[in-house]
Amino acid sequence: MPTRALVFDFDGTLADTESAVLQAWQAIFREHGTELPLAAWYAVIGTQRTTPAMVALLGEHVPGIDPDSLRPGLRTHVLRLLEDLGPRDGVRRYLETAREHGLKLAVASSSSGAWVNPHLERLGIDHHFDAVLTGDLHRAKPDPDLYLAALDALGADAAETIAFEDTPHGVTSAKAAGLTCVAVPNAITRNLDFGQADVVLPSFTAKPLEALLSR
Template identity: 90%
Template sequence: MPTRALVFDFDGTLADTESAVLQSWQAVFREHGTELPLDAWYAVIGTQRTTPAMFALLAEHSPGIDPEALRPRTRAHVLRLLENLGPREGVLGYLETAREHGIKLAVASSSSGAWVNPHLERLGIDGYFDAVLTGDLHKAKPDPDLYLAALDALGTAAEEAIAFEDTPHGVTSAKAAGLTCVAVPNAITRSLDFGLADVVLPSFTAKPLEALLSR
């Protein structure tokens, strides 16, 4: 069956925002005299639980912290780190190839639309996507709801779509929705277990999209 749609995760997949977010949280923890355990980060990466989980963990080390007071500062720090960030290497080539083949494109992200949409626009890739599904309107990964919503928005069946993810939680979501899933880990996630993925690539430049389409 031919591939009619590609669905991309956003954070860490289309752009390596996760490195900046992790750096920001590490700085917050150090300001409070402790280190952020990476296993705690990996437990929630790719889900919608990252911020609550980080504040809860920080509160264990620094009782009495005010998350609402810290939230604007941590967000501002992340945005400064992201100012010059572009799409991951090879992403534009995949998007252009998909456009040339008439393949529909969607984003399925556990993050909010208020986070995802401005970044897509800033990166200059928002015009490629036929639909953007976000975690403020759908159940976050590893639930399959985001991918099911993307398939519905694109009018395609799961067998006709390929998902691209950078975290095991994301892979679980895509596979639960019935999609073929290509994992493209980034520097933060490459040590994690991607055993559920159909294909694992070290980068988008490692294999052209045409090779995946003919697979």
């Protein structure tokens, strides 16, 4: 069956925002005299549990800390790191090629629309997508709900759709929805287990989209 649609995760896949968020949390932990264990980060990456998990972990080292007191500094740090961030290498070409082939495109992200949509606009790639599905309106990954909603929004079947992910939780979500999944890990996730993915690429520049469409 030919490929008719593509669904992309946002954070870490279309743009490496995850590195900025991790760096901001690492800075907060160090400000409070401790280090953020990467294993704890990997356990929640790609889900909606990142912030609650980090607050709970920090609270183990700094009892009585007020979560609300962390948010302004975290947001400021993240936005500063993201000021000059563009899409990951090869992403624009993938999106352009998809349009040339008449494919439908969607974003499926566990993050909120208030986070995802402004970043898509800032990156200058929002116009490529027919639908943007986010975790404030759907159950977050690894639940398949976001991908099922994306298929519904695009009017596409799972068998004719490819998902692109950068985390094992995301791959689990896409596969549970019945999609073919291409993992494109980033610098933060490249050492994780992507055994569930159908294809693993080191980057979007490693293989042209046409090669995946012809599988």
